[in-house]
Amino acid sequence: MDADRGLPRPEARCPTLGPPGRGPVDQGGRRLPRDREPRAPCVPGAAQPDLGVRQPGERHHGNGQSARIERHHRHGRHTTDAQPGHQSWSPPAQAGVADRSRPVLPAALERSSVGVEPTSQGVVERRGPSDAGPLEAPRSSGSALVLTPGLSVVIPHYGDPGPTRALVASLAPQGAPIIVVDDASPEPLADIDGATVIRREVNAGFGATVNAGVAEVQTDLVAILNSDLVVTDDFLASYLAAARPFLPAVVAPRVVTYGHVGASTFTFPTWRHVLAQRVNVVGNRRTWGSVSKLIGEDRPDNPEQTYATDWVSGAAMLLPTEEFRAVGGFDERFHMYLEEVDLQKRLAARGVRAVYVGAVVAEHIGFASSAPSHRERWQLESWLNYAEKWGWKRRLRIAVEVSSLVNLITEVVRGLLGRETSPLRDWAARRALTRTVWSAHKRRDT
Numbered sequence: 485m486d487a488d489r490g491l492p493r494p495e496a497r498c499p500t501l502g503p504p505g506r507g508p509v510d511q512g513g514r515r516l517p518r519d520r521e522p523r524a525p526c527v528p529g530a531a532q533p534d535l536g537v538r539q540p541g542e543r544h545h546g547n548g549q550s551a552r553i554e555r556h557h558r559h560g561r562h563t564t565d566a567q568p569g570h571q572s573w574s575p576p577a578q579a580g581v582a583d584r585s586r587p588v589l590p591a592a593l594e595r596s597s598v599g600v601e602p603t604s605q606g607v608v609e610r611r612g613p614s615d616a617g618p619l620e621a622p623r624s625s626g627s628a629l630v631l632t633p634g635l636s637v638v639i640p641h642y643g644d645p646g647p648t649r650a651l652v653a654s655l656a657p658q659g660a661p662i663i664v665v666d667d668a669s670p671e672p673l674a675d676i677d678g679a680t681v682i683r684r685e686v687n688a689g690f691g692a693t694v695n696a697g698v699a700e701v702q703t704d705l706v707a708i709l710n711s712d713l714v715v716t717d718d719f720l721a722s723y724l725a726a727a728r729p730f731l732p733a734v735v736a737p738r739v740v741t742y743g744h745v746g747a748s749t750f751t752f753p754t755w756r757h758v759l760a761q762r763v764n765v766v767g768n769r770r771t772w773g774s775v776s777k778l779i780g781e782d783r784p785d786n787p788e789q790t791y792a793t794d795w796v797s798g799a800a801m802l803l804p805t806e807e808f809r810a811v812g813g814f815d816e817r818f819h820m821y822l823e824e825v826d827l828q829k830r831l832a833a834r835g836v837r838a839v840y841v842g843a844v845v846a847e848h849i850g851f852a853s854s855a856p857s858h859r860e861r862w863q864l865e866s867w868l869n870y871a872e873k874w875g876w877k878r879r880l881r882i883a884v885e886v887s888s889l890v891n892l893i894t895e896v897v898r899g900l901l902g903r904e905t906s907p908l909r910d911w912a913a914r915r916a917l918t919r920t921v922w923s924a925h926k927r928r929d930t
Contacts, residue, residue: 631704631805635724636661638697639679640690641711642669647849648711652679658720660707663700667693689862690798691814691823698808705731707802713739714847726790726841727802733837734803734828736796737844738787746848747781749793749840752829753822754780755879758867762887765894788842796838798824800846807836815869820862822870829874864921872925881922888914 637660641648648664655662656678663680666673668687675681682696694708707723709715716722727735739748747770751757757780761767769775776783784791801824811830814823828838864884871880888911895907 632702634660634703635705635707635720635802636663636701636703636805637707637709637720638694638701639664639709639711640667640693640697641665641673642667642687642693645669645671645673647713648673649676651709651711651713651715652676654715654717655709655720657717660720661701661703663697664711665693665697688816689819689823691818692816695813695816698805698813701805704805705802706805706808707800708798709846710799710848712849713800714849716845719844719846723800723802723841723844726844727839730790730837730839732804732807732835733839734796734801734831735839735841736802737800737846738840738842739797739799739846739848741848741850745787746797747776747783748797748799749782749784749791749838750780750795750797750825751782752794753825753870755871755876755883758871758880759883759887762884763890763894765890784840784842786842790842791840793838793840794832795825795828796840799848803831803836807831807834810834815873817869818866820859821866823866826870826873861917861921864917865925868921868925881918884918888918 637655639648639651639662641664652662652664661680662678663682664673664676665682666684667689668684672683673681680700682700684693684696698706698708705724707720723735723737726737727733736748739746757778760775760778761780766775767779770779770781782793808827811827811834813827815826818826832838867880867884868877871877891914892907892911895905895910899905899907
């Protein structure tokens with residue numbers, strides 16, 4: 485046993501991941517039996533990246549679409565307007581002077597290269613969509629910002645400050661720089677000990693909020709965490725150790741909501757998935773195995789295993805900062821929903837796959853910061869944006885109309901059976917919302 489981590493010491497190489505839907509495979513490409521699937525992060529004996537620290541004395545202030553940052557040091561103050569991809573200033577290190585603000589990190593968080601894994605044979609291999617082949621040269625995003633080894637955390641915030649403050653309180657002692665971005669909450673988020681707070685003046689949604697936070701990241705890895713997560717006091721160390729063998733990748737933990745393990749792994753959506761999700765008699769039975777696949781979920785056989793898939797839930801994602809910036813970050817046309825799907829589809833085109841690590845767990849308290857009526861509209865708008873971007877806008881409209889008709893018929897039948905329903909009113913409301921969203925989209929395009 486590895487005394488530092490409490491993990492089994494690997495005898496050879498970690499199991500590799502097969503194609504999406506297959507889970508772990510052995511070195512011969514054969515699917516591992518369930519009793520041999522890893523139950524904990526498979527970590528070779530190499531040191532791990534540290535989490536890094538933010539510079540002392542930094543203050544961040546919202547300024548519309550950009551973030552205005554004030555940094556103080558003993559030679560005066562330096563202020564910049566930081567945009568995604570723009571270089572951020574940091575005070576130069578003084579030779580021979582230790583950084584007293586830097587915490588002493590556990591051995592599991594020491595620095596190492598991202599995207600490579602030293603094997604027992606001493607060979608350095610790339611962990612990407614293909615586990616074979618030579619190590620590729622690092623890709624450049626064209627950014628002038630020089631990243632340092634380590635991990636930063638970005639937390640988008642809106643509304644109730646309670647869950648956000650609780651999450652920061654759990655993460656702050658773990659040694660990573662934490663950036664919280666307030667997406668123009670009705671009550672502006674106050675400063676939080678242990679985190680840098682950026683306040684936006686205009687509410688622009690999840691994607692734009694995260695982009696503003698990642699623009700300030702100066703480490704080579706970033707973890708994007710929902711503000712309503714509850715994590716353990718070793719969450720970042722465990723997460724990083726489990727993710728490292730598969731980098732560059734988008735890595736997600738197992739997310740448990742009120743004791744229920746929801747789906748965190750999915751196939752890239754099509755109009756068929758939309759149709760199935762919007763038909764009530766199908767979408768309301770998503771826990772059934774056959775229905776789960778029908779609506780686009782790609783659940784592993786065992787929720788504790790490590791699993792390759794098309795895309796993972798955006799509730800918690802760890803990925804290389806440079807890869808995020810190289811594809812332009814989140815598409816800000818997605819106000820809410822599907823922004824992480826679109827991001828991962830673009831990353832997949834660059835060879836950055838999605839990986840689920842079930843040995844790492846985060847609890848989701850299900851905090852909702854928006855009204856249901858808003859969420860329904862945002863979801864339909866995001867489906868329209870996604871379908872137009874990826875070439876199935878016309879088929880989406882057909883799926884939406886057919887699902888409304890099926891729901892109308894179903895509700896009429898339920899009413900005849902004595903159930904309390906309002907089929908015509910519900911159908912009219914759905915049709916009105918569909919027309920409103922499509923009309924607004926058309927006006928935006930013109």
